[in-house]
Amino acid sequence: MRQLLDEAAKGGYGVGAFNVNNMEQIQSIMEAARETQSPVIVQASRGARAYSQDRFLYHLMIAATEIYPEIPTVLHQDHGNSVATCKSAIDMGFTSVMMDGSLMEDGKTPASFEYNVAVTREVVELAHAKGVTVEGEIGCLGGIEDGHGAGGDGLEHLTDPEQAVEFVKQTGVDALAIAIGTSHGAYKFSSKPTGETLKMDTLIEIHRRLPNTHLVMHGSSSVPKDLQDIINQYGGKLKPTWGVPVEEIQLGIRNGVRKINVDTDNRLAITGAIRKVFAEKPEEFDPRSYMKPARDAMKKVVALRMTQFGQAGHAKDYAPIPLSEMIKRYASETVAV
Numbered sequence: 001m002r003q004l005l006d007e008a009a010k011g012g013y014g015v016g017a018f019n020v021n022n023m024e025q026i027q028s029i030m031e032a033a034r035e036t037q038s039p040v041i042v043q044a045s046r047g048a049r050a051y052s053q054d055r056f057l058y059h060l061m062i063a064a065t066e067i068y069p070e071i072p073t074v075l076h077q078d079h080g081n082s083v084a085t086c087k088s089a090i091d092m093g094f095t096s097v098m099m100d101g102s103l104m105e106d107g108k109t110p111a112s113f114e115y116n117v118a119v120t121r122e123v124v125e126l127a128h129a130k131g132v133t134v135e136g137e138i139g140c141l142g143g144i145e146d147g148h149g150a151g152g153d154g155l156e157h158l159t160d161p162e163q164a165v166e167f168v169k170q171t172g173v174d175a176l177a178i179a180i181g182t183s184h185g186a187y188k189f190s191s192k193p194t195g196e197t198l199k200m201d202t203l204i205e206i207h208r209r210l211p212n213t214h215l216v217m218h219g220s221s222s223v224p225k226d227l228q229d230i231i232n233q234y235g236g237k238l239k240p241t242w243g244v245p246v247e248e249i250q251l252g253i254r255n256g257v258r259k260i261n262v263d264t265d266n267r268l269a270i271t272g273a274i275r276k277v278f279a280e281k282p283e284e285f286d287p288r289s290y291m292k293p294a295r296d297a298m299k300k301v302v303a304l305r306m307t308q309f310g311q312a313g314h315a316k317d318y319a320p321i322p323l324s325e326m327i328k329r330y331a332s333e334t335v336a337v
């Protein structure tokens with residue numbers, strides 16, 4: 001992932017990181033990547049790894065790289081809660097891991113700065129020895145997703161720019177997730193977010209102080225109204241909600257954001273497409289009759305985000321560096337931290 005993010009920084013664009021649990025979601029992302037010629041980050045939470053029993057995920061991703069050899073593809077552990085989780089991901093073949101030491105191992109209790117530095121440093125040492133990239137987090141996001149998160153509205157544990165500098169210096173992470181008021185899950189904001197709810201000034205300040213650290217925006221689904229409407233039109237009961245506007249993400253990309261995590265938008269697209277088939281064709285019972293439209297709907301959202309984030313058209317800019325080469329680079333410290 002380090003290479004993907006370095007290239008994105010060079011090109012001044014962002015790369016979407018999309019969560020997966022199953023074959024259809026992986027297919028949607030890879031098809032969108034081929035259509036838009038985008039490098040791509042596929043990520044799996046602990047919940048996704050449990051759901052896919054790890055081995056299904058592993059072999060589905062091998063299939064993805066066989067079928068789409070021209071697409072630079074990362075498999076990233078989303079929100080690793082412990083050194084052991086990150087280690088098991090690396091052992092399985094993930095090329096990037098997130099050690100989220102902003103929370104304790106329970107994935108809920110905000111942790112101390114010292115704890116965060118200690119566990120993240122440990123993961124950086126074992127990951128870089130294998131050529132694997134590390135994302136850390138400083139400050140805590142709001143909301144809860146897959147049982148992970150501090151809850152709240154995301155404004156309680158914002159990232160302090162000075163602490164972010166210290167954290168990067170002490171841990172050597174490649175990428176840094178920051179808390180600027182975003183939340184996990186569908187219910188992010190109860191009205192359209194403004195400069196007050198999203199702390200873009202903090203993001204800009206962190207980038208000014210850490211120009212060589214790739215910043216990561218979590219909880220960055222835009223939760224578009226048209227996708228909410230499809231679900232509700234066909235029997236769903238979503239409450240009105242607002243996500244992170246694409247323009248704010250683009251402002252972030254102009255200020256050092258290289259990885260943008262998106263999950264909710266894809267979940268909404270899939271659920272809406274399935275509900276539509278169930279409502280319009282109640283006689284259908286072949287799972288493909290609703291999984292195909294679901295896959296198409298997710299592909300459309302992913303392709304749109306790839307274009308909006310600027311990664312479209314960059315799949316063939318470079319040849320992926322093998323992990324063995326990354327091991328050498330990390331060992332010789334030619335990789336800037």
Ligand SMILES: [Zn+2]
Nearest residue numbers: 184218219261
């Ligand atoms: Zn997250």
